[in-house]
Amino acid sequence: MSGTCRETVEQQAYLTRHLLDYTAAPVVGGTFLRGVVPTRDTVRIVTGASDAVAPDALTVYEVPLTDDDGDPVTAPLVLGWVRTLAAGTPPRSDEFVMGMALLRVDTSLVEPAPPTPADRVLRVLRTLAWPFTESPPSPPLCGFLLGQGDRMRLYIAVEEANGVIGVDVRLTGALTALLAALPTLVHEKERWAHDPDPHCTHTIDLTTW
Template sequence: MSEDEHETEDLQVEVAGLLLDHVHAPLLEDQHVRGVLPAPSEAPAVRVALGDRGECAPSRLTAYEIPLGAGEELRTSHDVVALLRAVHTGTHIYLSSRVTSVMGMDLYLVDPAHVKEAPFTTDDWASTLLRCLAHPSEERPGARLRGFLFREGGLLRLYMDSDEVPGVIAADVRPGGALTALLAALPSLLGEEWRTSDAVDDPHCRSLVDLTDW
């Protein structure tokens, strides 16, 4: 198997994991994810079926095939979600050659060149951050997620504990694109005293770390 094929498989796994949340929470309006399918014949694409919550009848589901390649690079799993939201919103005209069916579902073959991606929302970024903290790749991470709270102004409060700092520390963050860097730095940031203040309005932690400008 080539390196490109391995990368395609890994991205299909990422997309399936990212879309799991939308089995119960709508991806957009009243539409829920009812299936995530690796394209057949090892094609570098992923297929996603959308429909009402709990719907299983193929005739009431709509499937979209989204290519994973973007020139010489691969799209990210977030790119796939953004395209999926875009193609299922508003009116899109498909050539007859790009409309088919699979397993009883209408299947639309998406051409990303003719689709303007929907923006990734603050809740999307927050969900990604929380998933990474709740399911870390390390067996014993330097900091653990004990809880969270969505705050006004697009902020997210993380309740963490750490090997370096006793008790529960709250950290206010602004979810955004540099999640990998934040995840790597978070254990040490919790111990930076100049960022720390007393959590006078929050009984759920011993102190608060302001990471909103990090």
């Protein structure tokens, strides 16, 4: 994996880790995080109601991974931009991805919303309970998308795939065993399949594993 690609994966994995709380706590009002999906140069933040999974009920905000100075954007900044946009009526979009309305964010025109008291609480607790380590999770989780019923697609960077693999899992069943086996299963090329999802190079169906 090239240096640039590795930096992108690390940035997407960082953003995913630090935005996960907003699947349970609202981003703003009644809008929740329903997914974080990776692309080569951006991160796509999927939002909707707390139980929304139908594509036409979801909005995707595409945010660049770097700021105007070329520095990596931070999770609070991404959250602030999305919060500002989601607080109002989203502008009409003529672009769609996987059936979801896609809005490309011009960050120079959007004032990020300031952190909320809940954001500050989460920052303190996360720092103390989940301290930084020099050995991040491997393979890195670069995103996810909640699906119908108890399904979820995990976007995992796999070096042999030259990119990201979408892994479909169920949230019920033998989760402990599945999570323990996942780092091995994603490298088994016989499981790789092609999928129209533009956010990954291959998919693996582990919903019946």
